[in-house]
Structures are given as structure tokens and as C-alpha cells.
Amino acid sequence: MLVYVLPGTLETRETDLDVLWEAGATGLEERAGRLRAYFDSPADLALDGEWTDEPDQDWQADWKKGLTPVTAGRFTIAPSWLAAEVPPTQIPLLIDPGMAFGTGHHATTRLAVEALGQLDLVGRRVLDVGSGSGVLALAAALGGAAQVLGLDIDPVTLPAAIENAQLNGLKAVPGMPARFETSGGSLSFAVGSLDPDDLGHGSADEPEYDVLVANLFAELHDLLAGAYRAVLHPDSQLILTGILQDRLPLVRGALAREGFTQVSETLDGEWALVTARS
Ligand code: SAM
Incomplete structure (x- = not known):
């Protein structure tokens, strides 16, 4: 990477910027009181700078280095390249x-x-809405759930969820790339939302799930609270x-409206998690 380094900043060298661009600079950057102009090949410049040839920076590697495993109760969520860093006492949950x-x-x-x-x-x-x-869904499956379904309205999530299931060593059911065998039963992913067709079986009249988890937003929880209630068994x-x-009051109101009980809240910074029983 060829860099022409000049004393000064973008502001103090304003009059030289056109010269640098015209000489073929591919980018300009200000760092530690010096102006850095990037070039693909040397140029003839009558300015007071110096040429340096710096090793190319691997942005991908730098970005990967910034990702660290996250402890979440008995799980440690880590990218696949840090799998070895998960403590043996934790359940590894590998997500790239x-x-x-x-x-x-x-x-x-x-x-x-x-x-x-x-x-x-x-x-x-277990049903994961907005997977x-x-x-x-993977945490539930690795935690021993018998049947897990992850639903998301955004189709781009499906290949990502499938890849992450494979990262965690789950084997796809032959002919069904979004359905996996787990130690406790099965895990599936589908594009959709809380609509009987998306659930693949059952309907709002036939509650199917013991646990429903949804990381969406308060307004959507308010809209979907009745549907949550409908797909859950009593005492789920x-x-x-x-x-x-x-936005907690909105969610509290929706849960009260739908008859959920034992509402409990956990706070983390500006965010909240609410649990309740149906
Ligand atoms: N479950 C993951 C987590 O906890 O990190 C992802 C949560 S992300 C905040 C919300 C996801 O919900 C997005 O992937 C989005 O596409 C999906 N989503 C938004 N509205 C939805 C809806 N009405 N039904 C199903 N999925 C929805």
C-alpha cells in the first residue's frame, strides 16, 4: 500500500487536496496530525510529503479480532473461529x-x-418469533427442547440460521435443509410469522407451544400478544x-389485556426483557 504522508490536516492542506486527487490519489485520511494520501502507483508530486510503502491492512482479520465470546447464563455465544475459547463448563452456542x-x-x-x-x-x-x-432457537435446541421452530419474516435470515445450525453440529434431515435433528428432538427454521400457515401445523385454536421467545420490539409485542397467547398451552x-x-408500559398493558400472569422484568441498560406465564 503506497502512502504519501504530509504534515498537516485535511483543513490546513485544503489547497493541496486537488493536487493529490489529480495525481491519482485513491483516498485521503487524516491521522495523528498528518495527512495520508493513498496511491496505487507512485506519482510525481512537488509537495513536502514523503512516500512510504506500508503493509496492506487485513480489515477482515482486524474486524474478526474485535469479536469476543459472550457469556449468557449457561451458554457462551461465540463465532466459530473462537469455539476453542468457550469454557468447558459452558454450553457453546456458535454463531457466525x-x-x-x-x-x-x-x-x-x-x-x-x-x-x-x-x-x-x-x-x-419452543417457538422463536423473529429468529x-x-x-x-439454537439455544433452546441445545438446551434440550423436544421441538423448536424459528420463524422470521425476512428471507435473508433463513440461510444464516441454517448455517449456524450446521456450525453447532446439527445434521439436516435428508431432503429438508431447514430441519435438523437435535439430541432432544428437532429444530426447524421457516420464513414467516405468527400465522397458522407459518407454524406448519395446528392453528390459533390448537395451542402448540410450551415456550415462546421473541426479540422484536414493544409495538410488535403489543400487536402480537393475542397471537402469542393463542399458540401457547395454558401455563406456558x-x-x-x-x-x-x-416502552415497558405498552408491553405490560398488552400482557394484562391477554390475561398473562406472573409478569417479571429484567433490565440491561436501556433494554428490558419481560417474562410471563400464559
Ligand atoms: N432472535 C434474534 C436475536 O434475538 O438476536 C434476532 C432478533 S432481531 C432483533 C428481530 C428479527 O425479527 C429480525 O430478523 C426480523 O426480520 C424479524 N421480524 C420482525 N418482525 C417480525 C414478525 N412480525 N414476525 C416474524 N419475524 C419478524
Whole structure:
């Protein structure tokens, strides 16, 4: 990487900027009181700068270095290249960053993974509404749930969730690339939302799930609260996050309206997680 370094800043060297661009600069940057002009090949410049040939920077590697494993209760969420850093006492939950939300670095994801980790999921049926990277559905599946479905309205999330399921060693059911065998049963991902067709079976009249987790936002929880209620068995667990603290009254109101009980709130910075029983 060829760099022409001049004393001064973008402001103090304003009159030289055109000269640098015309000489073929591909970019200009101000760093530590010096102006840096990047070139693909040397240029003839009658300015008071100096040429340096610097090693190319691997932005991808630098960015990857910035990602660290995240502890969320009994799970540690980590990108696949840091799998070895997960302490042996923790359940590894491997998620590679991509197009879908949910690497564990957001407080809401972490809160939801922690809340799932506090439940005994063995033999339970879990619905993840807004599954994104698949992180919450995967936490439920790795936590022993019998049947897990992750639904997301955004189709770009589906390949990401499938890839993350594979990262966690889950095998796809032959002919069904979005359905995986787990130690406790099965995990599926689908594009859709809380509509009987998207759930693949059952309907609002036939409650199907023991646990529903959704990391959306308060206004959507308000809209969907009736649908949450409809797909849950009596005495089931609801876990909602993506809620800004100042929107908590909206969610409290929606849960009261739909008859949810034992409402409890966990706060983390500006974010909140709400649990309730149906
Ligand atoms: N579950 C992941 C997590 O906790 O990190 C991702 C949560 S991300 C904040 C919300 C996801 O919900 C997005 O992937 C978005 O596409 C999806 N979404 C938004 N509205 C939805 C809806 N009505 N039904 C299903 N998914 C929805």
C-alpha cells in the first residue's frame, strides 16, 4: 500500500487536496496530525510529503479480532473461529456474524439466551418469533427442547440460521435443509410469522407451544400478544425482549389485556426483557 504522508490536516492542506486527487490519489485520511494520501502507483508530486510503502491492512482479520465470546447464563455465544475459547463448563452456542441479527453482542439477545437457559426445556416445544441468526432457537435446541421452530419474516435470515445450525453440529434431515435433528428432538427454521400457515401445523385454536421467545420490539409485542397467547398451552412461558425500557408500559398493558400472569422484568441498560406465564 503506497502512502504519501504530509504534515498537516485535511483543513490546513485544503489547497493541496486537488493536487493529490489529480495525481491519482485513491483516498485521503487524516491521522495523528498528518495527512495520508493513498496511491496505487507512485506519482510525481512537488509537495513536502514523503512516500512510504506500508503493509496492506487485513480489515477482515482486524474486524474478526474485535469479536469476543459472550457469556449468557449457561451458554457462551461465540463465532466459530473462537469455539476453542468457550469454557468447558459452558454450553457453546456458535454463531457466525452475517446478514441476520443475533450474534449475542446485543443486550436483548443475551438477555433472551439467559432466560432460556434458566428453563428446563427438556421435552418442551419452543417457538422463536423473529429468529434472525437462529441464536435463540439454537439455544433452546441445545438446551434440550423436544421441538423448536424459528420463524422470521425476512428471507435473508433463513440461510444464516441454517448455517449456524450446521456450525453447532446439527445434521439436516435428508431432503429438508431447514430441519435438523437435535439430541432432544428437532429444530426447524421457516420464513414467516405468527400465522397458522407459518407454524406448519395446528392453528390459533390448537395451542402448540410450551415456550415462546421473541426479540422484536414493544409495538410488535403489543400487536402480537393475542397471537402469542393463542399458540401457547395454558401455563406456558413467554419471553419477550427487544423492549426499550420506556416502552415497558405498552408491553405490560398488552400482557394484562391477554390475561398473562406472573409478569417479571429484567433490565440491561436501556433494554428490558419481560417474562410471563400464559
Ligand atoms: N432472535 C434474534 C436475536 O434475538 O438476536 C434476532 C432478533 S432481531 C432483533 C428481530 C428479527 O425479527 C429480525 O430478523 C426480523 O426480520 C424479524 N421480524 C420482525 N418482525 C417480525 C414478525 N412480525 N414476525 C416474524 N419475524 C419478524
